[in-house]
Amino acid sequence: MSQDWIFGIHAVDGALRRQPESLVKLWVARERHDQRLAEVVAEAEALGLSIEWVARKTLDDKSKGAVHQGVMAQVKAAKAFNENQLPDILGKSPQPLLLVLDGVTDPHNLGACLRTADAAGVTAVIVPKDNSATLNATVRKVACGAAETMPLVVVTNLARTMRALKDQGIWIVGTAGETDKQLFNTSLTGPMALVMGAEGKGLRRLTREHCDELVAIPMAGLVSSLNVSVATGVCLFEIVRQRQKV
Numbered sequence: 001m002s003q004d005w006i007f008g009i010h011a012v013d014g015a016l017r018r019q020p021e022s023l024v025k026l027w028v029a030r031e032r033h034d035q036r037l038a039e040v041v042a043e044a045e046a047l048g049l050s051i052e053w054v055a056r057k058t059l060d061d062k063s064k065g066a067v068h069q070g071v072m073a074q075v076k077a078a079k080a081f082n083e084n085q086l087p088d089i090l091g092k093s094p095q096p097l098l099l100v101l102d103g104v105t106d107p108h109n110l111g112a113c114l115r116t117a118d119a120a121g122v123t124a125v126i127v128p129k130d131n132s133a134t135l136n137a138t139v140r141k142v143a144c145g146a147a148e149t150m151p152l153v154v155v156t157n158l159a160r161t162m163r164a165l166k167d168q169g170i171w172i173v174g175t176a177g178e179t180d181k182q183l184f185n186t187s188l189t190g191p192m193a194l195v196m197g198a199e200g201k202g203l204r205r206l207t208r209e210h211c212d213e214l215v216a217i218p219m220a221g222l223v224s225s226l227n228v229s230v231a232t233g234v235c236l237f238e239i240v241r242q243r244q245k246v
Contacts (some may be wrong), residue, residue: 004077006140007059007068009040014145015073016043022148024074025050029059032070040071066138078135078147081124083155086164089124096123096170096191097239102158102207103198104228107133111142112229113196118146120236125150126193128158162210165193174203174211175235177225183215188239189246196235199228 006012015023026044028037030053044051059068081089090096099117104110110133117125132154133139140147155161162172173188174195195211197203208214217226217234226234 004075004140005062005072005137006075007063007066007072007137008141009036009069009071010144011141012071012073013040013043014143015075015140015148016040016047018145019148020047020049022075022078023047023049024076025052027052027054027059027062027072027074029056029068029070030054031056037070044073063137066141075140078140078152080135081151081153083153083161086124086126086153086155086161087168089151089153090168090170093123095243096193097121097236097243098124098126098165098170098193099232099236100126100158100162100172100193100195101132101228102128102195102203103131103201104196105131105133105198107136107138108142109133109199109227109229111139111147113232114139114143114146114150114152116229116233116236118143118150120233120240122150122236124153126153126155126158126161129154129156159206159210162193162195162207166210166212172210172212174208174214175216175231176202176208176214177216177219179214179216181213181215183217183235183238186213186215188242192239194232194235194239196228196232199225 059072099122135147170191170193172193
């Protein structure tokens with residue numbers, strides 16, 4: 001059975017609460033004694049999970065220097081979906097809201113986007129097979145449990161997938177800093193896919209051409225753009241706000 005590791009109190013606690021069947025065992029630092037960690041250990045014990053108390057250095061070595069906060073969990077490897085499974089995922093939602101990430105290669109950004117997508121009620125997150133971060137331990141830590149519950153669909157050809165979404169009546173909105181159309185003045189209700197580009201580069205030309213419309217987040221300061229995960233949050237919750245008013 002393929003397995004992976006997640007680390008950090010929030011990530012482990014999120015998996016315990018939302019996807020307990022994915023956990024195999026916990027490694028906990030002997031040196032840490034506090035209420036927050038004790039609560040996580042108690043949750044694991046209540047589920048009957050194996051707990052191994054180890055030296056903090058063991059966790060340091062296993063997490064390769066990442067911040068583990070004294071706890072790691074061995075978990076079944078997270079599985080991404082493929083494009084053939086996308087129609088079944090869409091069929092479960094009467095009004096799909098998709099997040100498409102074009103060229104987001106930083107696992108911290110992917111994890112943050114998965115967490116935000118989960119909070120906003122997104123149906124699925126779509127990424128290209130190439131030029132994208134994958135579901136690794138860093139993504140799962142940052143996602144705080146959302147990597148186990150939010151469908152991540154990996155597609156071979158993003159442009160082809162976008163055409164297929166259009167054929168199913170899904171309106172595709174891309175983000176681009178140079179457009180005059182602002183996010184908050186755009187109707188964002190109904191079945192929709194929000195397309196976010198990589199920091200710096202933005203949307204690739206072919207991806208941009210397959211969007212039905214482009215919108216921009218109004219910027220009042222000196223910086224020209226936001227971190228992609230922050231921009232994703234702004235856009236998704238504007239969509240949520242508009243949907244709640246309908």
